[in-house]
Every structure is written in C-alpha cells, then in structure tokens.
Amino acid sequence: MIFNTEYKRKILLQNNKRNLKLLFIFILFFIFLIFLFFWKIQVIDYKKYFLAAQRNIIRVERISPLRGLIRDSKSNIIAENRLSFDLIIPKENMISSKRKNTEKEIKEILNLLKKGDKYELKNMGTYYLVKEDIPLNIANFIFSNRREFRYVSIRVSPRRLYPLGESCSSFLGYIGEANLNEIKKFGLKTGDFVGKYGLERYYENELKGKAGYKVKVVNNLNILERVVKEVPPVAGKTLELSINLKLQKKVEEFMKEKNLIGSTIVLNPKNGEILSLVTTPLFNPNLFTSYFSKKDWDKLISTEGKPLINKAISGLYPAGSIFKLVVGLAGLEEGFINEHTIVNCYGYKEIYNKIFHCWNAAGHGPMNLARAIEQSCDVYFYVLGKNLKVDLIEKYAKMLGLGKYTGIDLVGEKSGLVPSKEWKLRRFHIKWFPGETISVAIGQGPLLVTPIQIAQLFSIIANRGFYFSPHLLKSKKGKEIVVKIKKENFEKIIKGMRLVVNGEKGTGRLAKIEGINVCGKTSTVQVISKETLKTKVKNKKDRRWLHHAWFGAFAPCEAPEIVVVSMLEHAGGGGEVAAPLVRKVMKYYFNNIREKR
Amino acid sequence: MKKYFKYFNYSLLFTPLSITIIGIFVLYSIFEATGQAFFKRQIIWLIVSLIAFFIFSILNYKFYLNLAPSLYLFLIVILTFLIFFGKRIAGTKSWIGIGGLGVQPSEFGKIVVILLIARIFRDYYKGPLNFIDFFKASFIVGVPALLVFLGNDMGTAMTYSFIIIILIFILGVRRNLLILIIVGAVLFSIGSWNFVLKDYQKKRIKVFLNPQSDPLGVGYHTIQSKITIGSGGISGKGFLKGTQKKLGFLPAQHTDFILSVYAEEFGFVGIIVLILLYSFLFYSIFRVAYVAEDISSMLLVGLILGQIFFQFLINILVSLGKLPVAGVTLPLFSYGGSSLITVYSLLGIVEGVHISKYSRE
Numbered sequence: 001m002i003f004n005t006e007y008k009r010k011i012l013l014q015n016n017k018r019n020l021k022l023l024f025i026f027i028l029f030f031i032f033l034i035f036l037f038f039w040k041i042q043v044i045d046y047k048k049y050f051l052a053a054q055r056n057i058i059r060v061e062r063i064s065p066l067r068g069l070i071r072d073s074k075s076n077i078i079a080e081n082r083l084s085f086d087l088i089i090p091k092e093n094m095i096s097s098k099r100k101n102t103e104k105e106i107k108e109i110l111n112l113l114k115k116g117d118k119y120e121l122k123n124m125g126t127y128y129l130v131k132e133d134i135p136l137n138i139a140n141f142i143f144s145n146r147r148e149f150r151y152v153s154i155r156v157s158p159r160r161l162y163p164l165g166e167s168c169s170s171f172l173g174y175i176g177e178a179n180l181n182e183i184k185k186f187g188l189k190t191g192d193f194v195g196k197y198g199l200e201r202y203y204e205n206e207l208k209g210k211a212g213y214k215v216k217v218v219n220n221l222n223i224l225e226r227v228v229k230e231v232p233p234v235a236g237k238t239l240e241l242s243i244n245l246k247l248q249k250k251v252e253e254f255m256k257e258k259n260l261i262g263s264t265i266v267l268n269p270k271n272g273e274i275l276s277l278v279t280t281p282l283f284n285p286n287l288f289t290s291y292f293s294k295k296d297w298d299k300l301i302s303t304e305g306k307p308l309i310n311k312a313i314s315g316l317y318p319a320g321s322i323f324k325l326v327v328g329l330a331g332l333e334e335g336f337i338n339e340h341t342i343v344n345c346y347g348y349k350e351i352y353n354k355i356f357h358c359w360n361a362a363g364h365g366p367m368n369l370a371r372a373i374e375q376s377c378d379v380y381f382y383v384l385g386k387n388l389k390v391d392l393i394e395k396y397a398k399m400l401g402l403g404k405y406t407g408i409d410l411v412g413e414k415s416g417l418v419p420s421k422e423w424k425l426r427r428f429h430i431k432w433f434p435g436e437t438i439s440v441a442i443g444q445g446p447l448l449v450t451p452i453q454i455a456q457l458f459s460i461i462a463n464r465g466f467y468f469s470p471h472l473l474k475s476k477k478g479k480e481i482v483v484k485i486k487k488e489n490f491e492k493i494i495k496g497m498r499l500v501v502n503g504e505k506g507t508g509r510l511a512k513i514e515g516i517n518v519c520g521k522t523s524t525v526q527v528i529s530k531e532t533l534k535t536k537v538k539n540k541k542d543r544r545w546l547h548h549a550w551f552g553a554f555a556p557c558e559a560p561e562i563v564v565v566s567m568l569e570h571a572g573g574g575g576e577v578a579a580p581l582v583r584k585v586m587k588y589y590f591n592n593i594r595e596k597r
Numbered sequence: 598m599k600k601y602f603k604y605f606n607y608s609l610l611f612t613p614l615s616i617t618i619i620g621i622f623v624l625y626s627i628f629e630a631t632g633q634a635f636f637k638r639q640i641i642w643l644i645v646s647l648i649a650f651f652i653f654s655i656l657n658y659k660f661y662l663n664l665a666p667s668l669y670l671f672l673i674v675i676l677t678f679l680i681f682f683g684k685r686i687a688g689t690k691s692w693i694g695i696g697g698l699g700v701q702p703s704e705f706g707k708i709v710v711i712l713l714i715a716r717i718f719r720d721y722y723k724g725p726l727n728f729i730d731f732f733k734a735s736f737i738v739g740v741p742a743l744l745v746f747l748g749n750d751m752g753t754a755m756t757y758s759f760i761i762i763i764l765i766f767i768l769g770v771r772r773n774l775l776i777l778i779i780v781g782a783v784l785f786s787i788g789s790w791n792f793v794l795k796d797y798q799k800k801r802i803k804v805f806l807n808p809q810s811d812p813l814g815v816g817y818h819t820i821q822s823k824i825t826i827g828s829g830g831i832s833g834k835g836f837l838k839g840t841q842k843k844l845g846f847l848p849a850q851h852t853d854f855i856l857s858v859y860a861e862e863f864g865f866v867g868i869i870v871l872i873l874l875y876s877f878l879f880y881s882i883f884r885v886a887y888v889a890e891d892i893s894s895m896l897l898v899g900l901i902l903g904q905i906f907f908q909f910l911i912n913i914l915v916s917l918g919k920l921p922v923a924g925v926t927l928p929l930f931s932y933g934g935s936s937l938i939t940v941y942s943l944l945g946i947v948e949g950v951h952i953s954k955y956s957r958e
Contacts, residue, residue, distance in 0.1 A: 009722045013892055019767050020899050024883045026766075027906050031876050034910075035869070037917045041827045042865040049827025053841055 059216045062189060064157045065209030068236030070172065070199065072245040073275075073474060078168050079200075084159040084290070085139035087131040089121070093151040094128065102151035106130055109152065112138050127153070129191075132290050160193065160289040166282035167249055170263075170310060171274075171410060171472055173198015174288040193289070198310060199239065199472060200285075201411045209236035242273030242474045250588050251278045254581055261305035262549075262568035263312035263451040265470075266585060269459035269554060269563050271477050272468030274408075275593075276585075279315075283307040305569070313413040316448040317567060319402075320523030320574070321376045321507075322550055323443030325461065325493055328369055330396035331384045332489040339492045342366050345379040352435045356382050359524075373496025374503040376522060378442050385441020390432055393440060394420040399483055401456045402449055407469040409476055417448040443523065455565040458552045461497070462519075462560035464490040494519055498557055501579075511553055511579040513587055520553030520582065522574035546570040551578030555586055562589055601655065604955035606885070609948045610650065612878040613929050613941065617643055619871065620930040623859045626837050627851055635851045635932040642934035646941035653945025657953055658897065661946075662719065665712040669737070672709045675702045676744035683748055703745040703753045704935035708942055710738055710760055711900045718768065719893030725769040731778070734764055751798065752924025756908055763903030767896060818854070819918040826860040826916065833864030851932040853924060856916045871930075879906055882944075885951045894950045901943045905929075 041049065070079035087109060093102045110119060113134060122129040130152070139156075142149050160175055162168070178186070178194040186194060186204055189211070195201035212233030217226050251264050255278055266276040281303060287296055300308065309315070331337040347363035349356050358364065358378040364371070372380035385393065397403060403418030417423075419440060421432040439445035452470055459467045466482045497519035500508040507522040525548035551574050552565040564582045571577040621643070624636035653661075661668075679702065714734060721730070742757035770778065790799065825841040834840065839861040850858050860868055882902040889895035905928050912927040914920040926933055928940045 005722075009892075012722045012724060013890075013895065015724075015769070016767055016892060016895060017887055019769055020883070020886055020895065023763070023766050023899065023903065024879070024887075027879055027883075027902075028876070030906075030910055031872060031879075034872060034913055034917075037919065038826070038860070038865055038868045038872075041823060041917065042829055042860065042868070043831055045827055046830045049824050050830065052824045053828035 061214045061216060063212040063214060063233045065211050065233035066158050066235040067160055067209060068207035069238040070241065071238060072241050072243045074245065076245045077163060079172060080161050080163060081158040082161040084133045084157055086129055086155045087134050088127045088129050088153050088155045089151065090127050090153055098151060105149050105152045162285045166284045167252055169282045169285050170279040171198055171277045172285055173200045174285045175200050176288050197412065198410055202409050203239055207236040210234040240474045241472050242275065243472060244275045244593055247589060247593050248276040251276045251585055252282060254584050255280045260568050260571055263315060264566040264585065265312055265451055265455040266562055266564050267455055267459065267470050269462040269560050272470045274470055274472050277312055279311045281305045281307045310410060310412060312451045313408055313410050315450060316414055316416060317548055318525045319443035319447055319449040320525040320550055321443055322454060322521050322523040322552055323447060324373060324381050325521055326397050326400055327381050327384055327393060327441050328373065328493050329485055329489055330388055330392055332492055333485050334392060336387045337369060337384060339369050342368055343380045343383050345377050349379045349382045351382060351386055351438055354435055356438055369492060370496040370499055374499035374506050376507050381441045382438050385437050390437040390440060391420050394418050400460055402453050406452050406456050408452055409471050409473050414450055416450050416453055417446060419446045451565055451567040454552050455563055458554050458563040458565060461490055461493060462554035462563055494557065497521055507575040508551060508579040510575060511551065511583040513583060516555050516590055517557035518553050518555040518586060519557045520551060522579060523550035524574045543570045546572055549574040549578040551582045553582050561594065600956045601952055604952045606948055606951045608881040609944055612874055612881060613944055616874050616929040623855055624851055624932055626862060627858060629837050639932050642937045646938045649938050650941040650945035653942050654948035654952065656949060658946055658949045662712055662716045665709065665716045668709045669713045672706045672741055676741055680744065680747050701935035703750060704939045706741050707904060708939060710741060710757065711904065713737055714760060714764060715893055715897035715900060718896055721768065721892060725771045726765065727771060728774055731770065731774060735761060755923060756925060759904055759907040760900060763900050767899045818922050822854050822857045822916050823918045825857040829861040829864045831865045833862050833867055836862055838862060852926045854916055855931045856913060856927055875909060882947050885947050898947050898950055901947055905940060
C-alpha cells in the first residue's frame, strides 16, 4: 500500500512535471514571439518609426515676412507694417481629451478681453484662430503665464498698416486673405494676406518678401526646448513711388470738400510719372488688414460711388468734347482741314437727312479750328467727322492711346472702346451707319475712355507728339513712345486749347491762372437726354441725372510740366465744375510743389 | 552555512541582479533627461531586496509555508484597511506611507497568496483539479484580488489571477471543469465590462483595438511607445541619447514603459541581451521546479516562475502595443520598491528550495 501510494505520487509528480515542461515551452514560445515583434518594429519598420520620432519632436514654425514698404517720391511712408497678436489654438489641443481645458482657457482670456464669451474658431490649417489682434498687455500676460495657459497660443505676425488712413487708398488698393488660386500663384500659405487690388496687387511679387522658418524641438507640452535651425524671413521690397504725398493729400482734400465722386490724375508728361491719383470716395484700406466684419464690408460695398473701384483706370465714360482734339488732329494730319478752314455754325447741321444739334442752339457763327476748340463747337466737328469717316477717326484715336491699355502699374485697367466699321460688324453683325460717325466725332456714341487714357492723351499733346506710359513706381519709366503726327499740327490744336482757358469765350475760363499759360479742354457728358429728363423722370434734382464733367489741362503751355485730368461723375458742366478743380490743383502745384528754380 | 554557499545557485541571484542593474542605468538615463531621480531610490530598494532575498533563501521554505494562513489573514485585514484609509498615489489607494516612501502591500500580498496556495495543495496527489479544489483556490486568490481592485489598482489585481492560471496549468483540470472555467471567464468578462469597468478603463480597451482613433488621447501611450521602440533601430540611439524619453512623450516611462526607453537607447541588440537574461532566469527557476521531489516545492517554484513570467509578458506586450495599457510593471527592471522586493523575495524562496533540496542529500 505504501509502495502503491508512493508510486502513485511519483506518477502524479511526473504528470505535473510534464505540465511544467509544457509551461516552459509555452514561455519559450512567447519569448520567441516577443523577439519577432521587436524585430518587426525595430528592424523592419525602423524607418517609419524613426521619421515619426522626428516629427514628434520637431515643429517647423513659419515666420511671416514683412511686406514691402511703400513710399512717396519724398520718402514719406504710405504703407508699412505693425505687429499683431492673435489668439490661436494648435489643432492638437482641440481633440476630445483636451478640449475642455482649452475651452476653459479661452473663456478666461475672453473675460480678460471683456468681449463676452462667444467666439468662433477659424480653421487656419495647423491651428484655429480664436481672436485676432488682441491688445499687447493681454498678449504679454499670456506669454508670461505659459504654465497656466497651456492650450492656447499667441501668434505674433506682422500686419499691414496704412498710417495715412484713407489717404492714397485710390492707388494703394487693398490686401486680403489669399484664396486658393492666389496661394498657388504667389506661393503662399493659408491665412496669408495677399494684395487684392491696386498697387498692393500689381506689385505683390515685389512686396510679399520671403517667409522664414524656425525648426524647433518641443516637448510633449509643446514647450520649446531649443531651436535647431532658423532661417530669417526676407522682407519685401520697398516701392518708391512717383506720387507726391503733399499734392495727393491736397487733391483728396479738394475733391472731398465738394463731395465730388470721380477721378483726378496729375502726371508729369515728360516722364509719365504720376504725381497724384485720386478717385473718390476714398476708403480706409486698414479695414482689410484683419478679417473684417460683414457689416463693415456691406457698408463699404453699398457706399455711393463704389469706393473700391479705381475709376481713374477702370471707369469707362464717353469722352465727350475732349475727343474733338483727336478728331481735330486727324483732320489736320490727313489734310481735310487746316487752321484756316472755316465752318459756319447755325446751332445745328443737317447731315444724311438728320438734324445734329450744336450744344449752343444759338449757333457759334463762323468757326476756325482754334475757335471751334475754344468754344467746343459741335457743328465744326460734325462736318470734319463726316469727311474723315469712322475708320480714320479710329486710327488716330488708337495712335493717341485710346481704346487700349496704357499699361499703368495697377490692376483692373480697362481698355475702353474706339468704334470702327470692323468692330461693329464683329460685335453686332451690323454694318456701320455713316450717321453714327457724326456722334463719334464729338466723343459720343459707343466711344468709351478711362481718365488715365485722357491723361495720357494730354501728355502726348503737351509733349507735341511723344509720351511715356503713365506709372506710379518711379523706376518703371518706360521708353519714349513717338506718335506719328506732325509737331505743327499739335501746335494748332494747342492754340485752341489755350483759348479754352484764356480766350474770351473759352469753355474752361474758370481754369485760368494769372501768370501761367494753362491749356485745356472741357467736356460735358449728358447722361440722359433732355426730353427723357423732362418727360419720364420724377425726381429731376437727383444727382444721377447730372452731367459727367471732364476737364483736362496741361501747363505751362510752352514747356509743360504737369497734366491734370479730372473726371467728375454726375457733377455738372465740365467748365463749371471740373475746370475750377483743375485750376486749384494746378495752382497748388505751381505754388507749393514745383521746385523753385 | 557552509552548505548554504556550497549549494548556492548563483544564476538565481546574478541573473536578476544584472537585469536590475541595467534597469538602474535606464532610470539614470531618465534622470538625465527629466531630473526624476528614481535611480537613486531604486539602488536603495535593490539593497533592501537583496536582504530579503537572503532571508527567504536561508529560512526553510516549509517554515513560511506553515506561516502562510496567518499571513494571509493579516493581508486581508491590511488590504481592507487600505480601501478606506490608503494613501492615494497615481489614482490607486493601495499604498502605505512609510516615511517619505510608499509601500504597496498588494505587491507583497502575491507572496502570501502563492505561499498559501502552495501550502493548500502541498499534498495534492489527486490528479487534475476538481471543482471544489478549484473553487477553493479561486476564493483564496479572489478575495485579495477583489480588495486590490476595490483599491483602484486594476493592474495588480489582474496579476493575482495569474496564480490561478498557473495552478491550472501545472495541476491540470478535468475537462468538464475546464469548459466551465472558460464559460465562467467569458461571462465574467462580459459582466465586468457592463458593471465593473470604469469608463476610462473601457476606453483604454476600445482605443487599444484601434489606437489611431484617438492618437493624441488614450491611444497616445501605445503609439508613443511604439515610436520610441521603433526609432531605436538595431543598435539604438546610444546610452543617454534617446530623444523620446527626454521630451516626455512617453508616459510612466520609469514603470510601465521603461522597456521602451531601453529599446530606444540600446536598440534591438540591447533587447536581445535583456530578453536572453530573462530567459536564462526563467530557465534557472524552471530547473529548480523540474527537479523538485515533492509537489509542494514544485508547485511553489512553478507558481513563482509563472507569476514573474506573466508580468514580464504583459508588460512587454503593452509596450509593443499588443495589449491595452494595463499598469503592469516589468519585474526586476521597472522602478518600484514593493515590486522589486517582492520579486527578489520570490527568487529568494526559489533559492531556498534549491539549497534545501541539495543540503538534504
């Protein structure tokens, strides 16, 4: 029995030991498995995890470059940069497990800002923007309490500043957040600002500069451990403009005090430099430097006179009587008239069985070219136009820069329209009626021009046959362009233009300046026919039924220094409204800007 | 005493000692990066552990097998006490503060439970476990495990259950009972998922099944651990040169994820060395159990082997992202006084069994 029990025990122990052995084999199997796991992770997938480790600790921070400065010809600053502090949240801090803490911190900061506790998260790629442009003291407080504010961050970035407010807005244009196309076109990042209009857009590539970056090693709290590499950003180029800020501000003042809507361009015909370019109403481009509210935007958009559109380059208007200069030049050059050719004006002229009225119903009497320009006699040019035919008029208009881009360094320029037989056929599939030429001869009909084209036209006349493309950037002076029209023919036209201002019956006498020989031309564009106004319009005093007023001039006559062109929408007669404005501008120029010799 | 040194099994002391010393180097590396001076305290714990090792190896194991029932009662009292008055460290209430240091009775409790199980089954020459005996063992293990669980230390509570698994493994069970156990385990899992596990514990498991679902939240630990290990490559980044530990991406890097730090700095080569050391240790313990002449010593050493091995396995699988984060430390390697002393005490018991066998001869 004892033996039996002893034997049984031994057998059982052996059994248990066999189990034990199995346990050990089991252990060995798992150890082998562990080796395989480590092999996979450390040898086969090494690259993947190595890169992940790199990403884990390295953060690349982009450093926004400073946008290029914009200065006037006397080095006054027109556009610069300031620092802005934006409250942001890195995206990883909005995951579910951290969200609560993050939101708590935001609430705390909003309390400090006293801005209520509503906020919106703006997706900016790697982070969310909570509040932009927070005050310096609050930003400082957050910086110095990094331990308390772990989830929110402050992004310091340069921001555009226009220290003059709305002054110069006409040509500066504005900036805005880059859209997808712009990001691609200019190599930007989400949230970057880009020039949207005006100079800011035209010179975007020069102004934008190059972003720098900082390669940082951070710990799991995203707190900086050290900076591995730093490439500083490169600021954009400074634009030196031909603008004279003093003159620019004065012109703005002149236009604003009379509440005028339109454009006034002052340029130097000798090199095409624009000294001042104003289109009213002005707007404050600083509004665009941060994300502005819909309310502000709606207000801006609904302002009368479309402040965001540069009417000097993209406003299309009938040229009116100013076009008579072109027709006159064509007539002289083609030999249809000379300075002595006389046309009798009875206040109207019947051509092609249709009555064409002169603006002066009483009639001007016998007119030579100079007188016809002085008094802006329509009949003289009806006759000349009829003889020239539309295609010759078109030829000279194009030679004198109408109907095509001037190439000014601003975006949004329009080319205007100079009609021709071919144009009409192409556009409307209808033949040109000779009667239409008669309207075109006095600057009506389908003819459309921009104020900058007219300023260029006046430069050509002032220079007696050559010009430079108008430009704002001083260094952008192009080549001298010669117009193939005889100098003496320009002189004949200029004779009339001098009478416009200085003659007894000149339509632009209000532009006369004692001691300076100003040459000019008025133009008054009807926006509605007299009959329609009388019969169909209820509120006859409404501003929009007023004429467009043009006045272009250069001075001094013998050696022109400046060209001033003013185009005022719905302001009244060119001689009554635009001429005095041009006079004021010229006077200011000769008294205060012109360099004393 | 002469006999003691004559039959002393040096591999049972020097293998674990090498592992712990390597661990101290890793703790030093963590200290370098984060300023957390765990390595200093670990050296003190190691000295205490060695003392415990010698005490347990010198005393005859039969002596404390007899002491086991009273020790067990004492353990139950302490664990119950801890649920109400325990010092809260890292969310668990299983600590007793002694001076500035915390002690975890639940760790030492494993020794007591192993001893009691070995004692109860010392004369178990009945073949495979029957239902009543299985129930008895489950009860003995389950009561302290439940108390530890109530103290909010799920990881340690889980390691208690290894004792039962090993017991079944060594003694075997009847087939019917095995089926019953499996069904019971499944029901238990479902039950605890619905009624016992806290939300954060459930989330751990859910995220484990799909760590990318919340890469910066709960799955973070698993992913960071894998990155840390993987970026070590074959030869590692070099001692003190790990980048992950330095920047604190890895949580609990001195305890649960210490192996990841080691793997980052010493690479696959380092892992081979370390795992081979462990394997040799497991083999040494296995030898002692295998040559045992009675069921009580075989069971005792076998339970110790299984206990250490399962903790080792779970910890490594967690580091590798093969198991959800469980809160189980790597025995001998991780920082932790109670755990270190416990493992060295268990190894001391094995040494004692070894010596007493040969000194009898």
